[in-house]
Amino acid sequence: MKFQELNRHYKALFELFMLDAIPDHSQxxxxxxxxxxxxxxxxxxxxxxxxAVLKAFGKPVEPAxxxxxxxxxxxxxxxxHDDxxxxxxxxxxxxxxxxHIQYSEATAILAGDALLTKAFELMTLGEAADEIKLKLIRELALNSGNEGMVGGQQADMNGEHTTLTVEDLESIHARKTGKLIHFAFFAGGLLSEAKxxxxxDLEEMAYALGLAYQIRDDILDVQGDETELGKRTGADAKNGKSTYPALLGLNEAKSLFKERLTRALELNQQIYSRETDYDDELLASFIHSLEISSK
Amino acid sequence: MKFQELNRHYKALFELFMLDAIPDHSQxxxxxxxxxxxxxxxxxxxxxxxxAVLKAFGKPVEPAxxxxxxxxxxxxxxxxHDDxxxxxxxxxxxxxxxxHIQYSEATAILAGDALLTKAFELMTLGEAADEIKLKLIRELALNSGNEGMVGGQQADMNGEHTTLTVEDLESIHARKTGKLIHFAFFAGGLLSEAKxxxxxDLEEMAYALGLAYQIRDDILDVQGDETELGKRTGADAKNGKSTYPALLGLNEAKSLFKERLTRALELNQQIYSRETDYDDELLASFIHSLEISSK
Structure with missing residues (x-):
């Protein structure tokens, strides 16, 4: 199965499921x-x-x-909260x-707090074994809190309007966006009872793709400006944000991006050679879907 | 053991423990x-x-x-976030x-988010059995999220500058402050492996005391105004906030308050008659410590 097929098959069902997840309580x-x-x-x-990870291991998707x-x-x-x-x-x-525009600032703060809290309630439910649930809850907290996403957000805020090194930039993005992507792969592996x-390997793939994702965003922001005149791109440069193309040059950024995708494909093959009944096409098609068209 | 003694013995130790709970990660x-x-x-x-609940059941306090x-x-x-x-x-x-005054508004929002997230990480640690931890995590989320504290905060905000009924007021406080107190009693009972x-009974005690606590606050705000002229009390009336004395009259509020304390003491005796080795003095002394001096 290809990632695009999985997307077509489950996305609408999942949207319906999410709609039911928050019944009215507070009036x-x-x-x-x-x-x-x-x-x-x-x-x-x-x-x-x-x-996708679950499906690749032949596990049912809907319980997740x-x-x-x-x-x-x-x-x-x-x-x-970022908005x-x-x-x-x-x-x-x-x-x-x-x-906060649709409701109010106070309601937006509270709605954010309540979504964050509800997430941990949901993690205690479902069919996974108690031990797995607790591991996932701990990992979700670590990946999304001060050691993860929130810490990355604070570092990003502190780093605005200053020139960062490539290492700084990588460290910020690894936390701000990479850690939740890491959790998605990790949880998929754990729930699939993978070795x-x-x-x-899935965790390393997550870091490779999290980084690739960010470099891709930065490249598209520059390239959009070159190829699609009139579109609102080039926002990073205007805002004085440190980006990969700005720090490394466009060509170097592109080759770093390709290198990360190649590494992810390697890891996918490594898993395929280890686990029987692993459908390597699923994650491979996801990785390929990130490629930048070379126009 | 009396509550005051427990407080003297454990509070300073607990403060030291909390100081170590947040190592630096985000630089x-x-x-x-x-x-x-x-x-x-x-x-x-x-x-x-x-x-106190753990100690009353003869369980060690420090693992909690x-x-x-x-x-x-x-x-x-x-x-x-409320500030x-x-x-x-x-x-x-x-x-x-x-x-947000000491740091910045953005940092205060993120520090709140990170504390909320860290709380759920800590709940996965410690010595309790996996099944107990998961029950506690679910209950903590329910008590502190949109069905609990955050929902109460939103309702309180919506209710400002409008006259509420006693039922509205009770429903707001039961969530805004009562639910976390409920969790404290519930967690104590669960970790003590009580019947x-x-x-x-502990949960009912929590609701009785949570309500008593709120009525007490409201009474002290009025009484302070009568007995200690010059002190900055009477803030509720000035802010047009609905309070128990305003809705019920001071005497009725006081008797509702006493009734709740009496109910809590009854429940404490009920537990004592059911559970061997239950030290009823601990929670009784806590309940009595809430009494309002009749000057």
Missing amino acids: TQLEEAMRYSLSAGGKRLRPLILF FIYGTALEMIHTYSLI LPAMDDDDLRRGKPTN EETVK | TQLEEAMRYSLSAGGKRLRPLILF FIYGTALEMIHTYSLI LPAMDDDDLRRGKPTN EETVK
């Missing part, structure tokens, strides 16, 4: 505000990675919807008013 | 900001209730420090600058 706008941002669309990249929802709740709360006036001060996200070395 | 001010608010003092009421820390982290994050300009806009807490009916 205020709180739950409405939580659902507003959770159902605002997006690629659902993290849950889909989790589902609840953990995918938790993961998407963590991602969503971080977007709500606040005290942070990035964004009014629009995916063409819709951000949470310990295989989980390690 | 930013994030962890400093987390520790700043966590170590800003306070009665540590919720952890001490948890410890990690769960008490998680509970205090949840309480602390809620104070940091933000978009919420209560408070500059001072316990005589010290609030988190199911006993855990139920």
Whole structure:
């Protein structure tokens, strides 16, 4: 199975599942505000990675919807809080008013807090064994808290309008976006009961792809400016943000990007050679889907 | 043992334990900001209730420090976020600058998020059995999220400057402050391996005392105004906040308060008659410590 097929098959089902995850309780706008941002669309990249790993190991995907929802709740709360006036001060996200514009700043703070909290409730539910659930909860907290995503967000904020080294940049992105992607791969491996070395390979794949993802974003921001005049790209340069092309040059950034994808494909083959009944096509097609067209 | 003794014996030790709970990881001010608010003092009421229940059942207290820390982290994050300009806009807490004044609004939002996340990491650690940990994590999430504390905070915000019924008021406080107190009693019962009916009694005690606590606050705010002229009390009336004395009259509020304490003492006796080796003096002395002097 290819990643695109998995996406077609499960994404709409998963969206329906997520819609039901937040029943009304507080008789205020709180739950409405939580659902507003959770159902605002997006690629659902993290849950889909989790589902892809499960599928590649021949495991059923739907029992993991609840953990995918938790993961998407963590991602969503971080977007709500990042958009606040005290942070990035964004009014629009995916063409819709951000949470604090649609409701209020106070409600947006609370909706974020409640989504973050609800994620951990969901992690205690579902069919996984108690020991696995606890490992996943610990890993989710470590990946999304001060040692992970939140720490990366703080470092990113501190680093704005200063020139960073490539190492600084890598360390910020590894935490800010890489850690939740890491959790998606790790959780997929654990829930599939994959061998310990295989989980390690999946974790390394996560770091390679998390980095590749960021370099890709940076490259597209520059290239868009060159190839699609009139489109609002080049935002990073305007905002004085440190990027890979700015620090390394466009060609060097492109070869670092390719190197990371190649490493991820290698790891995928390594897993294939170790685990019987592993469908290597699924993650390979996901990795290839990240390639930048060479126009 | 009396509650005051338990407090003297464990509070300082617990403060030291909490100081070590947040090592530096992000090389930013994030962890400093987390520790700043966590170590800003306070009665540590919720952890001490948890410890009191354990001690009353003859269980060791120190293995539960990690769960008490998680509970205090949840309480602390809620104070940091409540103090933000978009919420209560408070500059001072316990005589010290609030988190967003000491650091920045963005850092205060992130420090709150990180404390909330860290609390769930800590709940996966320690000596409790996996099954107990998972029950506690689920209960902590339910008690502190949209169905609990955060929902109560939203309802409280919506209810400002409108006249509430006694039922509304009770429902808001039951969530905003009552639910975390509930968790302290519930966790104490579960970690002590108390009988199911006993855990139920502890939960009812928690609701009685949570309500008593709130009525007490409201009464002291009025009484302070009558008895200690010049002291900054009467803030509730000035802010147009619905309170028990305002809705019920001072005498009725006082008798509701006494009724709740009496109910809590009854439940304590009920547990004593069911469980061997239960030290009823501990929670009785805690309940009596809440009494309002009749000057």
